[in-house]
Amino acid sequence: MLPEQAAAEALADPALEAGAPDAPDASAGAQADAAIARLYGEPVLQLPNDLYIPPDALEVFLDAFEGPLDLLLYLIRRQNFNILDIPMAQVTLQYLEYVEQIRQTNLELAAEYLLMAAMLIEIKSRMLLPKRHDDLVEEVGDPRAELVRRLLDYEQMKLAAQELASVPQEGRDFWRPTLLIEQGAGPAFPDVDPWDLQRAWMDVMRRAKLTQHHKISRQELSVREHMSAILRTLQSSRFIEFTELFNGQASVPVVVVHFVAMLELAKETLIEITQAEPFAPIYVRLAYSPA
Structure with a gap:
């Protein structure tokens, strides 16, 4: 959020709206033109003499950003700029105004943003230099190309992080229920090798060959x-x-x-x-x- 826009939003009050009401007669229209604000629908012609605003009452709360790239991406997307054709002059001016705001409260945090500000100024100065049409000098590409690449990569990672954050995380959004069940010792199965089964089958076949056939006769008993x-x-x-x-x-x-x-x-x-x-x-x- 820009400082001028944030200050305007902080000063605005839903119950206090500046404007000129439409009046059916000329006197009401004159009062509406002279009113500096409207309070509960009625025009306010002058400020109260006992009105006191403390110095810290109008504190501007700016959006929190993860870093210089996050702030720069916010300025571009909020104003619907084409990220492939960034208006460097306007974006750099807005960026510096934000850096000036945070420099007054947190100098260590402003140092990180000043580095990006220097990079924006450098890109803008390179864009202002006249183009050289010399066959011996290799033509230089768009100075904004590296910045655009970094912004696109950062935006892609930011969207991926938001998608991951929306996924429920065990231990953070929910806990897996646990149930302790006492179980006895399971049966101990013997360690059987496939070759043991083959040897057992061969033994059965060998004994089958040794079996003698016998004849069963019928016997009548009373x-x-x-x-x-x-x-x-x-x-x-x-x-x-x-x-x-x-x-x-x-x-x-x-x-x-x-x-x-x-x-x-x-x-x-x-x-x-x-x-x-x-x-x-x-x-x-x-x-x-x-x-």
């Missing part, structure tokens, strides 16, 4: 026949231990059928299966039938 055999065995003795009933049974199918036959006899209450206590011997006898 549960009724085994039930009759059990009854004949129990008729000759009072008690028979459970394991003794399976003596002489050669194969597994025969043992299974013999056991099923014994269960069928117990189901039909033809035999009794008793045991005195757990893990004691099991005895089988014929069921008692009254005479």
Whole structure:
């Protein structure tokens, strides 16, 4: 912001507006012309005698800039100047006025801006020099080219920084929620190498070659026949231990059928299966039938 513009904005009051009101008669128009300001819609013809303005009351607050390039870019963009064709005289004058303002309050900060001011004056002086049309002297380009390049690079980085600043940052704009969960020790898996799987597969194939084939024949067994055999065995003795009933049974199918036959006899209450206590011997006898 320029000092003259900032001072004008600071002195302006929404309730105090200078101007001449439109009046229907000549006397109102004359008062409006003589008014120095308007207060709540009424013209003020003269300043109050007891009006006191402290020396520090009208302090001008200028925009904060990140550096000389930021100030220079602000002056160019605010007035819609073509950055490729900068009016150096006007921009340099406005820049120096701002430097004069900050020099009165912060001399160390003004030193950085004075360096850019010297560069602007140098560019302006080079532009004022007459052009030499000499074949032996190489033609010099636009003195503003280097400044324009720096301004464009700075503007590009500034826009990128603004876009990054708008992105939410963890720890600054938000915090990631954390939840502590107690977990036990996971299962320890063995360290298996692919070659171990290959060796296991080769071992399975080697054992498959050693397996001999056998023929399974069909055997017809009768549960009724085994039930009759059990009854004949129990008729000759009072008690028979459970394991003794399976003596002489050669194969597994025969043992299974013999056991099923014994269960069928117990189901039909033809035999009794008793045991005195757990893990004691099991005895089988014929069921008692009254005479």
